[in-house]
Amino acid sequence: MKTLDELKRFYHQVLKPDLRVLEKKRQTVLNQIIFIGAGAFSIAVIFILIFASQVHEAVPFIFFPLIIAAVITAGLGWLITRGYRSDFKMLVIERLVKFVDEDLNYDASGKIKKSEFNASKIFHTKPNVYKGDDLVYGKVGDTQVKFSEVDAKYESGSGKNKSVKQIFKGLFFIGDFNKHFAGQTFVLPDTSEKFLGKIGQAFQEWNISRPDLVKLEDPEFEREFVVYSTDQVEARYILSTSLMKRIVDFKNKTGKKVNLSFVASQVNVAVSFTKRLFEPRLFRTLLDFEPMQEYFEDLQLAVGIVEDLNLNTRIWTKQ
Amino acid sequence: MGLWITLGIVVVIAVFIILMFNTLIGKKNQVNNVFGTIDALLKKRYDLLPKLITTVKEYMKHERGLLEKITELRAKAVSGNLSDDQQVALDNQVSKLLGGIMVAVENYPQLKANENFMHLQRTMNEIEEQISAARRAYNASVTDYNNAVEMFPTNIIAGMMSYRVKKVFEIPEDQRRDIDTEALFNK
Numbered sequence: 208m209k210t211l212d213e214l215k216r217f218y219h220q221v222l223k224p225d226l227r228v229l230e231k232k233r234q235t236v237l238n239q240i241i242f243i244g245a246g247a248f249s250i251a252v253i254f255i256l257i258f259a260s261q262v263h264e265a266v267p268f269i270f271f272p273l274i275i276a277a278v279i280t281a282g283l284g285w286l287i288t289r290g291y292r293s294d295f296k297m298l299v300i301e302r303l304v305k306f307v308d309e310d311l312n313y314d315a316s317g318k319i320k321k322s323e324f325n326a327s328k329i330f331h332t333k334p335n336v337y338k339g340d341d342l343v344y345g346k347v348g349d350t351q352v353k354f355s356e357v358d359a360k361y362e363s364g365s366g367k368n369k370s371v372k373q374i375f376k377g378l379f380f381i382g383d384f385n386k387h388f389a390g391q392t393f394v395l396p397d398t399s400e401k402f403l404g405k406i407g408q409a410f411q412e413w414n415i416s417r418p419d420l421v422k423l424e425d426p427e428f429e430r431e432f433v434v435y436s437t438d439q440v441e442a443r444y445i446l447s448t449s450l451m452k453r454i455v456d457f458k459n460k461t462g463k464k465v466n467l468s469f470v471a472s473q474v475n476v477a478v479s480f481t482k483r484l485f486e487p488r489l490f491r492t493l494l495d496f497e498p499m500q501e502y503f504e505d506l507q508l509a510v511g512i513v514e515d516l517n518l519n520t521r522i523w524t525k526q
Numbered sequence: 527m528g529l530w531i532t533l534g535i536v537v538v539i540a541v542f543i544i545l546m547f548n549t550l551i552g553k554k555n556q557v558n559n560v561f562g563t564i565d566a567l568l569k570k571r572y573d574l575l576p577k578l579i580t581t582v583k584e585y586m587k588h589e590r591g592l593l594e595k596i597t598e599l600r601a602k603a604v605s606g607n608l609s610d611d612q613q614v615a616l617d618n619q620v621s622k623l624l625g626g627i628m629v630a631v632e633n634y635p636q637l638k639a640n641e642n643f644m645h646l647q648r649t650m651n652e653i654e655e656q657i658s659a660a661r662r663a664y665n666a667s668v669t670d671y672n673n674a675v676e677m678f679p680t681n682i683i684a685g686m687m688s689y690r691v692k693k694v695f696e697i698p699e700d701q702r703r704d705i706d707t708e709a710l711f712n713k
């Protein structure tokens with residue numbers, strides 16, 4: 208694991224010269240957008256003024272030109288920033304990935320496949336709008352991993368009846384687990400037991416959409432998570448007493464909602480984020496260290512899962 | 527009218543009794559089921575032991591006594607006709623001695639590098655881990671069962687079915703302490 212001091216050195220010695228060039232580009236892009244925005248809004252305001260001087264009664268769609276101006280600015284803005292965004296990913300994120308671990312690869316437009324996301328079976332609803340980017344893949348020590356940002360939604364209805372259900376948004380991690388297993392085990396955030404105690408546990412037992420409830424002996428773990436598995440013994444083989452502790456520690460470290468599933472000898476970890484990950488910020492200078500630290504910490508969080516869950520301990524038959 | 531109400535109450539009570547009855551049976555079977563898994567895993571381990579001992583014997587010169595003891599215990603275990611308690615006690619002893627061997631391996635670099643041994647060691651680790659998982663599963667299902675046997679209202683039905691509280695696996699006192707390898711080798 209790289210430390211913050213190492214990152215600082217890397218930032219000053221390697222990243223900074225290129226960041227200066229990129230920073231110029233950011234300013235140009237930002238100026239262009241401000242110019243377009245100012246232009247579009249000025250025209251809209253002139254339109255409204257002319258219109259208002261002609262018609263002397265209240266008109267319902269008087270602010271319509273402003274909306275058009277906003278749409279034009281956003282659309283052109285997106286087109287203009289595209290190049291800057293891909294430069295940023297190549298110069299900053301890709302190099303940060305290599306800095307965190309030489310053996311990892313980065314694909315800015317790649318993502319965890321929808322089929323892989325569904326195969327984890329963490330979420331019941333299958334998404335029909337599935338997006339993602341910033342795929343990182345490779346080996347961390349002995350463990351094959353891949354992770355990316357994922358945004359999965361389910362949209363139904365149209366027009367006024369349209370409803371969008373956010374299934375998951377955040378970091379999705381898939382790693383090769385260090386033990387062989389055949390069944391399926393799910394570790395999900397506990398909602399009912401936390402508030403309802405024993406009665407909540409009874410509800411969990413009746414959850415027909417999941418396999419059997421597994422009651423584990425670690426009280427701290429049981430407070431945070433509920434476990435379902437197709438095999439009572441195997442669930443405990445996977446969730447050793449030390450792994451339970453590690454999962455609780457990981458959850459506390461991230462401070463986010465964490466879902467895990469153990470399917471087909473792999474561990475899937477879904478960490479919910481509200482912010483977008485590894486994206487450039489247009490309105491902020493690139494030469495600050497703080498955003499770099501944030502990208503780095505988000506990366507470390509994902510790569511660190513290997514260490515946090517002890518996946519590199521290969522003392523069983525799976526090598 | 528009164529008859530219907532009485533009948534209704536009787537049906538509801540009957541349904542409750544059937545539900546409790548089935549829950550108890552389910553919990554009892556769960557205990558037996560997990561005990562079966564432990565049995566199967568122990569057998570798997572006993573099948574592996576001769577292989578391990580043959581591989582280790584070539585290298586280990588000073589631990590003959592230890593190896594013979596394991597072979598002897600294994601023979602006893604696979605001979606069958608043991609009560610559950612005896613089986614558990616025997617299994618505890620084997621675990622302890624195996625721990626001793628795995629520590630002693632450190633003194634034999636050649637053995638540690640032996641591929642055959644490395645594979646056996648991994649398999650052994652895996653089975654040990656599975657056995658400990660199965661024991662935890664057993665304890666969890668026994669606790670679940672015991673709760674049903676002792677708590678109201680299922681305790682009434684359990685009493686009628688003459689279900690008794692079962693014992694959970696306990697780690698014997700001498701295993702809670704760290705394995706004293708010195709003492710083991712000097713035996």
